[in-house]
Amino acid sequence: ETGVTQTPRHLVMGMTNKKSLKCEQHLGHNAMYWYKQSAKKPLELMFVYSLEERVENNSVPSRFSPECPNSSHLFLHLHTLQPEDSALYLCASSQDGVRQNEQFFGPGTRLTVL
Amino acid sequence: AQSVAQPEDQVNVAEGNPLTVKCTYSVSGNPYLFWYVQYPNRGLQFLLKYITGDNLVKGSYGFEAEFNKSQTSFHLKKPSALVSDSALYFCAVRDWKNYGQNFVFGPGTRLSVLP
Numbered sequence: 001e002t003g004v005t006q007t008p009r010h011l012v013m014g015m016t017n018k019k020s021l022k023c024e025q026h027l028g029h030n031a032m033y034w035y036k037q038s039a040k041k042p043l044e045l046m047f048v049y050s051l052e053e054r055v056e057n058n059s060v061p062s063r064f065s066p067e068c069p070n071s072s073h074l075f076l077h078l079h080t081l082q083p084e085d086s087a088l089y090l091c092a093s094s095q096d097g098v099r100q101n102e103q104f105f106g107p108g109t110r111l112t113v114l
Numbered sequence: 115a116q117s118v119a120q121p122e123d124q125v126n127v128a129e130g131n132p133l134t135v136k137c138t139y140s141v142s143g144n145p146y147l148f149w150y151v152q153y154p155n156r157g158l159q160f161l162l163k164y165i166t167g168d169n170l171v172k173g174s175y176g177f178e179a180e181f182n183k184s185q186t187s188f189h190l191k192k193p194s195a196l197v198s199d200s201a202l203y204f205c206a207v208r209d210w211k212n213y214g215q216n217f218v219f220g221p222g223t224r225l226s227v228l229p
Contacts, residue, residue, distance in 0.1 A: 002159065043204070043219040056216060090157050102148055103217060105157035 003027040006091050006106035013081065014114050021076040021109045023091030031096035032074040033103065034066060037088040049074060050096045081113045116141045118207050118220035126226045127195045135190040135223045137205030146208035147188040148217070149179055153201045161203075164188060175199070195227045 004025045013019050025032065034046040048056035049068040063085075065077040074091055088110050092103040117140045127133045139145055146165055150158040162173025169181045179190045188205060205220040 002157065004157070006157075042221045045216060048216065092158075102160045102163055103158075104160065105150075107155070107157045110155070 002104045002106065004091060004093055004104050004106035006089075006109050008109060009107065010110045010112075012112045012114065013078070015081060015083070017081075018077070018079040020078065021089055021091075021111075023074040023076075023106055025072055025074075025091075025093040025104070025106075027093060027095075027104060029093040029095050029104070030071050031094050032068060032071075033092040033094075034074065034076055035090040035092065037090055037108070038086075043090075047076075078111075081111075083113050086111055086113045116207050116218045118205050118218055120203075120205055120220040120223045122223050123221075124224045124226065126228060129197055129227050129229050130194050133192050133195040133199070133225065133227070135203050135205075135225060137188045137190065137220060138186050139188060139205070139207045140186065141207055145186075145188075147179075147181065148206040148208070149173065149177070149188075149190050150204045150206060150219075151201045152204065152222075158204060161190070195225075197227045197229050200225055200227045 007022045031050045033048050036044040036046055045058050046060045047066045052068050063080050067075040088108045090108045091106040094103045095101045119138045121136055125135055148163045149161040151161055152158045161177050162171050162179055164171045164181045172178045177192050179188055181188050202222045202224050204222050206217045
């Protein structure tokens with residue numbers, strides 16, 4: 001295990017539902033990330049939090065709303081999603097401020113939007 | 115802008131044979147290069163990284179990678195492939211922006227090791 005956990009592992013939701021993805025890291029890192037992984041597409045960086053402040057938002061639609069209440073927890077709130085949002089959502093963490101440091105990834109949440 | 119290319123979508127190799135997964139990169143400054151592996155229904159796992167120093171970097175599970183500055187390449191290698199090495203492999207480069215550190219990932223190469 002990498003020290004990064006994600007819940008739930010699988011989620012099926014309708015287009016009108018509201019749900020949240022949760023990520024927790026037990027590594028003492030100070031930066032956390034959300035990625036979207038779709039079939040046959042490169043990893044897409046969605047959001048970056050460094051020291052609990054959002055430092056990156058890669059033109060992600062507003063139906064995705066991140067929240068980072070502390071350095072160990074990261075949420076992705078979902079509402080009125082579209083079928084094309086179905087993907088594997090990966091959370092990662094790293095120790096910011098040291099450019100050599102690699103990211104540690106959680107197992108992902110497989111999201112299906114009906 | 116920083117970028118990473120993995121020219122092969124799929125690499126097939128027989129068990130026991132050496133394997134190579136290719137990666138080329140483009141950066142404006144000194145590159146920090148990484149390899150990750152993803153097994154089915156799992157997140158990415160860090161394998162190895164190049165920061166500075168020896169061009170040959172050794173990592174987890176017997177993998178190594180060779181940094182070649184003149185060819186801007188960072189190919190992943192293993193002397194003897196195992197069936198359990200079958201997975202999706204990602205090359206990544208560190209991209210410093212104003213506020214933090216963003217990784218740029220390649221599209222991935224699927225490795226199949228045949229028994």
